[in-house]
Amino acid sequence: MVEIRHLKLITTIHKAGSLSEAAKVLHLTPSALSHQLKQLESSLDTAIFYRTNNQLLFTPSGKEFLKSAKEILSQLSQMKDRIQDIEEVQLEKYIHGFSQEETRRLYDQASSIEQFLHWDSTWPDDSLILEAGCGVGAQTKIIAPKNPNSKFIAVDLSEKSLKQAASSIQELDIKNVVFQKADIKKLPYADNHFDHVFVCFVLEHVSQPIQVLKELKRVLKTGGTITVIEGDHGSTYFYPDSVDAQNAIQAQVNLQQQNGGNANIGRSIFPMLQTVDFKDIIVNPRQIYVDESKPKLVEGFIKSTFTAMIKGIAEEAIAKKIISKETMSKGIKDLLQTANGGTFCYTFFKGKGTKS
Ligand SMILES: C[S@@+](CC[C@H](N)C(=O)[O-])C[C@H]1O[C@@H](n2cnc3c(N)ncnc32)[C@H](O)[C@@H]1O
Incomplete structure (x- = not known):
């Protein structure tokens, strides 16, 4: 089951450039972050990253996931803003x-x-x-x-x-x-x-x-x-x-x-x-x-x-x-x-x- 936290996880890893930096941004331990990543990969039944020479490179499925994750998070944020606007009018x-x-x-x-x-x-x-x-x-x-x-x-x-x-x-x-x-x-x-x-x-x-x-x-x-x-x-x-x-x-x-x-x-x-x-x-x-x-x-x-x-x-x-x-x-x-x-x-x- 893909959850919003997974979308945030992948976009944050992409932005931060490494698992350890992403863990800091998300206030998670690196092992908790790796665990979430493994969970996600197993629920999708595909790898998001190639793990080579301590580097994380997106697989083709990973790239697709990243693209969709960005779109969904942006839509969610726009939805939040629109709701905020309604609240202000109601105020x-x-x-x-x-x-x-x-x-x-x-x-x-x-x-x-x-x-x-x-x-x-x-x-x-x-x-x-x-x-x-x-x-x-x-x-x-x-x-x-x-x-x-x-x-x-x-x-x-x-x-x-x-x-x-x-x-x-x-x-x-x-x-x-x-x-x-x-x-x-x-x-x-x-x-x-x-x-x-x-x-x-x-x-x-x-x-x-x-x-x-x-x-x-x-x-x-x-x-x-x-x-x-x-x-x-x-x-x-x-x-x-x-x-x-x-x-x-x-x-x-x-x-x-x-x-x-x-x-x-x-x-x-x-x-x-x-x-x-x-x-x-x-x-x-x-x-x-x-x-x-x-x-x-x-x-x-x-x-x-x-x-x-x-x-x-x-x-x-x-x-x-x-x-x-x-x-x-x-x-x-x-x-x-x-x-x-x-x-x-x-x-x-x-x-x-x-x-x-
Ligand atoms: C009953 S008045 C009380 C004002 C003041 N504290 C007093 O005791 O005289 C409630 C105030 O809360 C403000 N308010 C309501 N929701 C708010 C929000 N989300 N952010 C900031 N102010 C808000 C309203 O604009 C209003 O001025």
């Missing part, structure tokens, strides 16, 4: 969108819950820190000034958000951040490049969070840490309770799921970090509890963050028939009702792991 449709209201909401969200999420967002001086999926820089403008002697590279795929982030950082005269456009699934950085990685409210929107975590781990130095912050809509409860409000929240969970994300991802930070083999993992829940005695949170969290988020997805959820217009309107009204003498609870999860 433009990610459920919160990139409107002015959403920009405002992200800033309100970050500032209203800063004390809960960021009292411990500090890293040793002189660290190089990657912020993955920085959006409009709502977290960046909190964490960068808290770590004035470290440098941040903040990346996102949305050019529009990056421009907004850069201008808000400039306004605050913050000088230790560089913004770059990059896909967190395929980062343009070498292995072991960053001392630490920070990612907030991003994994909930990607269809393959484990793939993203693997990529973030790749660019992280051994001994470096990853910090992940995510919400979990299943952690929401409030007074007065309302089935319509619960249905409105569930509509966002369902919509996000249809778009490949997971609005209840907070509870899975620990197992996800474990799957990617981070060590010394610690996850703390950061519960936001709001009542009348906390007027800033009533405004900043219940109204401007949480209910604004549900309002922001209402139109799309109704258009996709996930929820009726009536239930959504009543649900939003009931969520706002919790700001008038009621109470509201929501839990964010902040996890940290070390690359060993």
Whole structure:
């Protein structure tokens, strides 16, 4: 059975010029590489190379195999690029969108819950820190000034958000951040490049969070840490309770799921970090509890963050028939009702792991 690894094996041997060089490129031992080669030759029932004077010369069958292998690998790579393009277009449709209201909401969200999420967002001086999926820089403008002697590279795929982030950082005269456009699934950085990685409210929107975590781990130095912050809509409860409000929240969970994300991802930070083999993992829940005695949170969290988020997805959820217009309107009204003498609870999860 010819496998993709066999195609890579033969094209790499051709490129590298020898078995030992190819073994280095493929991170294999020379004997593992010879074994794979023998397996391939026996499954094809033909020799790929003439083995003479320690030289590897392609046989006629070997030349044909090499030609086809190059074509197939190139087609595979083109297919990957085309899928990547589709993903980028879909990003433009990610459920919160990139409107002015959403920009405002992200800033309100970050500032209203800063004390809960960021009292411990500090890293040793002189660290190089990657912020993955920085959006409009709502977290960046909190964490960068808290770590004035470290440098941040903040990346996102949305050019529009990056421009907004850069201008808000400039306004605050913050000088230790560089913004770059990059896909967190395929980062343009070498292995072991960053001392630490920070990612907030991003994994909930990607269809393959484990793939993203693997990529973030790749660019992280051994001994470096990853910090992940995510919400979990299943952690929401409030007074007065309302089935319509619960249905409105569930509509966002369902919509996000249809778009490949997971609005209840907070509870899975620990197992996800474990799957990617981070060590010394610690996850703390950061519960936001709001009542009348906390007027800033009533405004900043219940109204401007949480209910604004549900309002922001209402139109799309109704258009996709996930929820009726009536239930959504009543649900939003009931969520706002919790700001008038009621109470509201929501839990964010902040996890940290070390690359060993
Ligand atoms: C909800 S926003 C959070 C932004 C910021 N971290 C915050 O907490 O305010 C999610 C961000 O992830 C970005 N994003 C999603 N998929 C991405 C990808 N594959 N590569 C880079 N950024 C991505 C989106 O463009 C968006 O700006």
